[in-house]
Amino acid sequence: MTDQAWPWPAGAATGIGSLPGTDIAEAQRIVLGELPALPHLPELPARGPGADLIGRTAGLLVELPVELYAARWRIAPRPGRDVRRARDLMERDLDQLAEQAEEYAGPVKIQTGGPLTLAASLELPIGGRMLRDPGAVRDLTNSLAEGLRGHVAAVARRLPRATVLLQLDEPSLPTVLAGRVPTESGLGAYRAVDPSAAASLLRTVVEAAGVPTVVHCCAPDVPLELIRSTGAIGVALDLGLVTDLDPLGEAIDAGLGLLAGAVSTTPSSAGRAPTSAQVADRVRQLWDRLGFPRRQLAEQVVVTPACGLASASGQHARAVLAACRDAGRRLAED
Structure with a gap:
């Protein structure tokens, strides 16, 4: 080593x-007070839709609007109030971070969902998860990569003395690789994603972000070699x-x-x-x-x-x- x-x-x-x-404001105060060496941008899902992992990340997508339908996020024909709410919450959070950590000069961590978990959660307009369509998954990954490039830049602008560390949340990654993401009927599962294809999708996002990136997976069977191959x-x-x-x-x-x-x-x-x-x-x-x-x-x-x-x-x-x-x-x- x-x-x-x-x-x-x-x-x-x-x-x-x-x-x-x-x-x-209170959450950010707690984080800056308790974690001075590596604070993070807090997420508060109790605020409702758009503050959850999927909605929050979907709000960062470029030219791929989303909406809530029957309590699930799906691709929408045009941006509406659901995606505006997610973006407004993120903007408010970044403003609060800038206000409280204006002079902070160390590393700061931000978190978003990763492309595989997003594909296993977002639904296509015609029904079914994006995971069913490899072309849609590639489009989603490219949209996320572009959105994260802008998101990282927005954080860096607000905290000019800090360095940004990105965390990609991929709780669904082992399930996607094993072909265990259930279809809507619950009677079947989506086809497993090839590990090399999954690594390529993650690598696209890691490279686009342009900052040190960690992959978070709080599930059994974390594919460590795959994660290492992405540049994380x-x-x-x-x-x-x-x-x-x-x-x-x-x-x-x-x-x-x-x-x-x-x-x-x-x-x-x-x-x-x-x-x-x-x-x-x-x-x-x-x-x-x-x-x-x-x-x-x-x-x-x-x-x-x-x-x-x-x-x-x-x-x-x-x-x-x-x-x-x-x-x-x-x-x-x-």
């Missing part, structure tokens, strides 16, 4: 994206779902950064978040089992919650972020 400069400071911690509540600099995953250490060890040895989901998003039976010492121990134990030197740990690994915190209480969410932050500091002191 060669030395490399990571786009985050040693001992960094960050959130996966979503937080509870509907007040973006890291992977974000739930440590509780890692059953085979060999692929993870190979990916880390090959130079992939790890956003280690080390804190459950639900409180323990005692109703508390784990202590920072417990979180740091969990990450250390994994690292030691993988057989890498401790000096490498704080540089290559970022401590995170296991997944988003939208369903947590505000108090628990804040406690989890604080535990991640202090665990990262402990690892940097080793």
Whole structure:
């Protein structure tokens, strides 16, 4: 493993994206206060349609409007109020980030859905997921790539002293690769996407964004080698779902950064978040089992919650972020 400069400071911690509540100003204050080394742009799905992962990302698409139909997002003939709402929410969020972090000079993370998860979720006007039509999936990917290029530039303009880190959320990636995305009837499933085709789609988006990119997948069977082949600099995953250490060890040895989901998003039976010492121990134990030197740990690994915190209480969410932050500091002191 060669030395490399990571786009985050040693001992960094960050959130996966979503937080509870509907007040973006308060959410941004919490993130900047609890995660000073690698803050992120919070997502607040409780605000409703357009604040959810799919609607929020669909609002970034270029020349591919969407609309809500029967509580599902689908491709629309022209832009309407649904996509305007998604864009307005994002604009408000970016304004709030600029207002609170105007002088911030470190890395800042933004999150959007990735092309495979988007294709497995968005519906065609004629019915069925976009996943059924490879041509539509390519068009969707190119639209997302163009939209993300503009989105990254908009963040960079608002925070001229910061550096942008992009997180592509791909919770559906293993299901898409395995051919397990169900059709509308529930009686069948869409054909599996070839891994090389999936890698090519992800690579298109990563290259267009033009900034260091991590792929987040809080599902079992994360395809680590595929993710590494896309040009992503890291992977974000739930440590509780890692059953085979060999692929993870190979990916880390090959130079992939790890956003280690080390804190459950639900409180323990005692109703508390784990202590920072417990979180740091969990990450250390994994690292030691993988057989890498401790000096490498704080540089290559970022401590995170296991997944988003939208369903947590505000108090628990804040406690989890604080535990991640202090665990990262402990690892940097080793």
